[in-house]
Amino acid sequence: MQGMRQGIFEIVKEALESARKDGLIKTGEIPACSVDTSKKEEFGDYSTNVAMLLAPLEKKPPRHIAEVIKDRIAAFPQVEKCEVAGPGFINIFLKKSYWLSVLEDIVRQGSGFGRSKAGEGKKVQVEFVSANPTGPLHIGHGRGAAVGDALANILKAAGYDVAREYYINDVGRQMETLGRSVFLRHQELLGKKITFPEDSYKGEYIKEVAADFISKNGERYKEALEADAVPVFSLFAGGALLERIRKDLKDFGVEFERWYSEKSLVEKGLIEATIEELKKRGCIYEAEGALWFKTTGFGDDKDRVLRKADGSRTYFASDIAYHREKIERGFDTIVDVWGADHHGYEGRVRALVKALGYDDSVLKIIFIQLVALLRKGVPVPMGKREGEFVTLRQVMDEVGVDACRFFFLMRRSDAHLDFDLELAKSQAPENPVYYVQYCHARIKSIIGFAREKGAGVPENFDSRLLSRLDQKDEVELIKHLGSFGEVVERSAIAMEPHRVTFYLMELAGLFHPYYNKNRVVTEDPELTGARLLLCGAVATVAANGLKLLGVSAPDKM
């Protein structure tokens, strides 16, 4: 079934059309009106503001127009009644049978419920994490991973053709620094006295990689010249750390379609090719010994250097080649998930897209605000330079993947996130992860209990059975279940995964009170069947939603 709200929108549209045919409305174009689920019961199931928007065009009072449309809406078979209220809202009340068909839909579609074709198969690439292989992933990368992965899931569910990609910065000075750091540590481990330069990586993991190197290569490089050794150690360390990153992400539940190496860009000559193209377009000039990209011609604050006076390329030079390559691979939209500290970078990348002659709306950048890690409300110190950062591995080992991902998805991406370790791993009521999972487990348990009593979830949907679900809270639950697909769609379009998280917390927030008030398994087989059907649908939607977030839906906890 198409989204319910969409269905209502069609009804409103047809009602307007018919009013127009009868000469009661002159405006041909229907204004961009809203059709919303009503906030209050007395306002019906759905409300539209179309009459208020039409009023100035028709030069008639909104309530007058509403009256004209009202009866035409009420004439539709799904509609119970229709009222005009307040300044000119049209409140639509639907027949109960309409909601029951939603329930049937959920049971029939099962794990497919919530999927749609809204994205029309458009190709979207989501590039996220893309941390340099110079150290383990930290907590901030974790948030980016959770958001990027959930976003990809949601886009896919909404009918987009999605590819996840990780861009590996595997060349450049930082890789040299990494190589040198490991080389020096390895010499130290072999008994040489070493002084470490200021800019070297000092984390414990450097020693681990150095030890690993020794176990594989012995002492061959103990006396090697730094210039000879660094490339060898860079390659080794980069590979080892990338493996570690892959493993961390896999254990975190994230898998990429493609890992794109910056080195491969260099080897394929794509950087030079991109510069050539920009040259042809007149966007490149030389000054003070450096090669510049005139990004200011496309809205950037200042022009950017691509090749420094010393002949080496900037990071941005790789980036223009990579983004050009991504667009040319034929994606309708490319999404970059970046740490919020990179927002200064947006202007120059947009400039590139425009300079290449594309509409920069193909590029969507999602900024991930950094995570403040707390323990019982006290900040945990972070900072990669000091080598005392908290890794994603530590956090997911301590609090578990489910809680970790859920917490990362509880906030808008660009909002600050306080991540309290003690709260995340506590099984206390104040931990919201369990609220949703518990809802699922509880239902599974109820269904198990019912089965022991000889009652199963009914297979057929005869209307008599379903008509037993006539309480307010039951209709309310069904209504909420029915909006799941819409939430997924909107979450996809807005690229805001947290909407799904909130939806699930709301769903659990409707189910728990319902469960507490109503007994599911009773002596009345028909009522039992109907309620089991409802509960089953709640469990299905909860599971489908959690799946989008990459959080498990356990049968038992």
Next chain:
RNA sequence: GCGCCUGUAGCUCAGUGGAUAGAGCAUCGGCCUCCGAAGCCGAGGGUCAGAGGUUCAAAUCCUCUCAGGCGCGCCA
């Protein structure tokens, strides 16, 4: 100084231009002989940072001010 983000209940945060602004936590008071108490019920708590403006209608859009965060390299 310039740019981006943020400012909503004691705290952490939701809130596609719509009707009386919501939730969780915290606080206080209740609920397990009965399908999972990781749950439920109830109570209190608000100048939506402030000032203008647009609109029939603004937490939401525009301008300015204030406060916090981040960014402004031939670093990555």
